[in-house]
Amino acid sequence: MTTLDLRKFRLRSGESLRDEQEVEIAPIELGGQRYIAVPENVPTELTVTRASTGTVYELRFRVRLHGPCFRCLGDAVLDEDLYLREYQAESPGGVEELTTPYVTENRLDLSAWARDGLVLALPGKILCRPDCAGLCPVCGLDLNREPHAHEIAESDPRWAALAELKDRL
Secondary structure, three states: OOEEEHHHOOOOOOOEEEEEEEEEOOOEEEOOEEEEEEOOEEEEEEEEEEOOOEEEEEEEEEEEEEEEOOOOOOEEEEEEEEEEEEEEEOOOOOOHHHOOOOEEOOEEEHHHHHHHHHHHHOOOOOOOOOOOOOEOOOOOOEOOOOOOOOOOOOOOHHHHHHHHHHHHO
8 A cells, every 4th residue: 555644745835746656556356356457556646736725636647457358258458547636625624525535644545546546437347359249148158259159949848838928918
């Protein structure tokens, strides 16, 4: 976990500080599958800007995520460019929107912030390629490697009465 001690920055209103940090991004579990950032320690650019009413934190980084494809379970690689921004008010007055959950006791949790930002930026389905055909629902073969079709199996005659009922409704 990568954290940054904010006490070492003594910024006055209007001043900014840029710093490069190596941020550790923990593996991400989605749909029972594990996705890993490569490299695990991602180089980032952090900007801290002191405003008159609080502090603005900005984090930029590029990350490559490796894991299984949602459709065929083959290897999927996803590249993401992220720009994250958080604000911490000096006197938030109990207003949740004026605070960031990543700053506690003058420490900025860069790992949690980067990981949360990455998860929010991910697409609904991580695919090995946009036209991934997936797995055959009958035999389980990868349809990307072996495209095929199965003949429709004859239904069991014991279910004929239910099929007729379905057709009538």
